[in-house]
Amino acid sequence: xxxxxxxxxxxxxxxxxxxxxxxxxxxxxxxxxxxxxxxxxxxxxxxxxxxxxxxxxxxxxxxxxxxxxxxxxxxxxxxxxxxxxxxxxxxxxxxxxxxxxxxxxxxxxxxxxxxxxxxxxxxxxxxxxxxxxxxxxxxxxxxxxxxxxxxxxxxxxxxxxxxxxxxxxxxxxxxxxxxxxxxxxxxxxxxxxxxxxxxxxxxxx
Numbered sequence: 001x002x003x004x005x006x007x008x009x010x011x012x013x014x015x016x017x018x019x020x021x022x023x024x025x026x027x028x029x030x031x032x033x034x035x036x037x038x039x040x041x042x043x044x045x046x047x048x049x050x051x052x053x054x055x056x057x058x059x060x061x062x063x064x065x066x067x068x069x070x071x072x073x074x075x076x077x078x079x080x081x082x083x084x085x086x087x088x089x090x091x092x093x094x095x096x097x098x099x100x101x102x103x104x105x106x107x108x109x110x111x112x113x114x115x116x117x118x119x120x121x122x123x124x125x126x127x128x129x130x131x132x133x134x135x136x137x138x139x140x141x142x143x144x145x146x147x148x149x150x151x152x153x154x155x156x157x158x159x160x161x162x163x164x165x166x167x168x169x170x171x172x173x174x175x176x177x178x179x180x181x182x183x184x185x186x187x188x189x190x191x192x193x194x195x196x197x198x199x200x201x202x203x204x205x
Contacts (some may be wrong), residue, residue, distance in 0.1 A: 038180040044141040046133035049115035064098040070105035071117040083192035099128040
């Protein structure tokens, strides 16, 4: 093999290596960039599981992961709540990250019912909040604010007496200013892990 050909192969290998390194750096940079902002939540006034009034202003200054559930749900809600429990257990009790579950079933899910639901799912007092209240306020926070689906299920489509709602299975990440910073799959381990990592990243800022 000629010296010129060897030199050409060396330079080609160096160029390929440089391009590969550049690609890795671009990927790492994109992953470590700031989370997008999808919008800001409107104000709301609701009631927690301890029968205390909770507003958006009360949650400002905290980072929180929100979802939509109802206590009679036998489908996706227990799965989502189990994943929130895993996130909770990975956080220190004094963490700035909160968990907030909004009910779709305001007529049934009183503060006491939500408190019992929280106990069943191992909710840590002060860190995992369950909210109920007027339907219009719940819709304002979840459907209009977080852009989550929450619909009454038509009677003909219900599989049993408690199959009442069609609602989103997403976890929504909210920052200290009440802005939406991410959506994650609440029914999978991977989605829960991504939500937890994103919340911790925001908390570290």
